[in-house]
Amino acid sequence: MHKLSDFNIENKNLTIRVDMNVPIKDGMVVDQTRINACIPTIELALKKNANILLVSHLGRPEEGKHDSSLSLTPVAKCISEIFQVPVDVINSLDDISIFNGSSSIQILENIRFFDGEMGNKDSLGKSLANIGDIYVFDAFGTSHREQASTHSAIINSKASCAGLLLEKEISALTKALKNAESPFVAVIGGAKVSTKLELIKNINLKADSIIVGGGIANTFIKASGYEIGKSLYEESMLDIASEILEGNKIMLPEKVITSSTFEGDNIQEKMLSDICEDEMILDQSLTAAMKETLINSKTILWNGPLGVFENESFSKGTKDLSKTIAGCDSFSLAGGGETLTAINNFINKDDVSYCSTGGGAFLEFMEGKELPSIAALKAKN
Numbered sequence: 001m002h003k004l005s006d007f008n009i010e011n012k013n014l015t016i017r018v019d020m021n022v023p024i025k026d027g028m029v030v031d032q033t034r035i036n037a038c039i040p041t042i043e044l045a046l047k048k049n050a051n052i053l054l055v056s057h058l059g060r061p062e063e064g065k066h067d068s069s070l071s072l073t074p075v076a077k078c079i080s081e082i083f084q085v086p087v088d089v090i091n092s093l094d095d096i097s098i099f100n101g102s103s104s105i106q107i108l109e110n111i112r113f114f115d116g117e118m119g120n121k122d123s124l125g126k127s128l129a130n131i132g133d134i135y136v137f138d139a140f141g142t143s144h145r146e147q148a149s150t151h152s153a154i155i156n157s158k159a160s161c162a163g164l165l166l167e168k169e170i171s172a173l174t175k176a177l178k179n180a181e182s183p184f185v186a187v188i189g190g191a192k193v194s195t196k197l198e199l200i201k202n203i204n205l206k207a208d209s210i211i212v213g214g215g216i217a218n219t220f221i222k223a224s225g226y227e228i229g230k231s232l233y234e235e236s237m238l239d240i241a242s243e244i245l246e247g248n249k250i251m252l253p254e255k256v257i258t259s260s261t262f263e264g265d266n267i268q269e270k271m272l273s274d275i276c277e278d279e280m281i282l283d284q285s286l287t288a289a290m291k292e293t294l295i296n297s298k299t300i301l302w303n304g305p306l307g308v309f310e311n312e313s314f315s316k317g318t319k320d321l322s323k324t325i326a327g328c329d330s331f332s333l334a335g336g337g338e339t340l341t342a343i344n345n346f347i348n349k350d351d352v353s354y355c356s357t358g359g360g361a362f363l364e365f366m367e368g369k370e371l372p373s374i375a376a377l378k379a380k381n
Helices: 034-045 072-081 121-128 146-156 162-175 194-206 214-223 236-245 288-295 316-326 338-346 358-367 372-379
Strands: 013-017 051-055 087-090 104-108 134-137 161-164 186-187 208-213 254-258 268-271 280-284 301-304 331-334
Touching: 013 121, 013 146, 013 338, 034 051, 034 072, 034 162, 072 087, 072 104, 072 121, 121 146, 134 146, 146 372, 161 162, 161 338, 161 372, 162 331, 162 358, 186 194, 194 236, 194 301, 194 358, 208 214, 208 288, 214 236, 214 280, 280 316, 288 316, 301 316, 301 358, 316 338, 331 338
Parallel strands: 013 051, 013 134, 051 104, 087 104, 134 161, 186 208, 186 301, 301 331
Antiparallel strands: 254 268, 254 280
16 A cells, blocks of 8 residues: 555645544534544645645535535635634536645545445546546545445555555554454443444454453343343353353453433432442443553453443443553554543543554454555555
């Protein structure tokens, strides 16, 4: 797979696929984390006097139709403020003078406004591929989607390469997945075992210990023979959970935080054996063994919270987990929207070795799957 450093990009026209699918309110970007992640690639291009056309999607508009509420105009304004240059929004790929504008940075309007994006149509892919000299793919968060801007454009490009963000993502995720230093501990939380079954199975082959949280933990607790009252769990996953438990890698809590409602009525900390039929598990306490395992680890993979941490009454488990990981000397990799929110709430981003920008892409990579965009880049070598 070619890297940006493999090419002489001096004075070249670069089409850069980025992930700037950011939250917007009242015409303003309210969280520019994903935009910030793209800055190193854009900065390098500017230093080399390259002309830049950014390509991104925003939200889920009906394909081929313009939806002003999902325009990238607010993103263009944000980029303009960061780099202190005007940033034009381009509405058509038919204009051969795209790179002859007044600014060195331009952004194509929401790529999902164009026919053929979602269907990975070669017609759109070729237009994107050939508008510039090099097609730079730097959108790890969309690399699991086989679409025109994430797949066909790479395949049909004269030259293509990974951007700096994609390089960092692949390096960090590979370090945790394929080159993990032992002891390797995984923390996997979330609502359902079924949505993370492939992740759990793959990590179960590689990790030394797995701490589970949320509804996933409830399913394993139930499979262990405990009654869990009204707690969220998956009946259909109990047999699979039992099989995984036989490997003796799953670490279950000893004490959990229960309530009779999600709002937090009658909150109690209880042993697993004491849960009543009208109670539900909404958080868990880290055991001494869990903390010791994390502290003694060399590699930590973290995906998902331990409880319903959005409610302060059920945030202690995730908060303690965050602070424990922050205090470890291990290589720590975090991914997933809820995980990054927890990090922002309870510790500093710098307390974790690497925070992935991917959600679905992060999961699929850690499941051991080859992502379409990365496969396409490798095929261009």
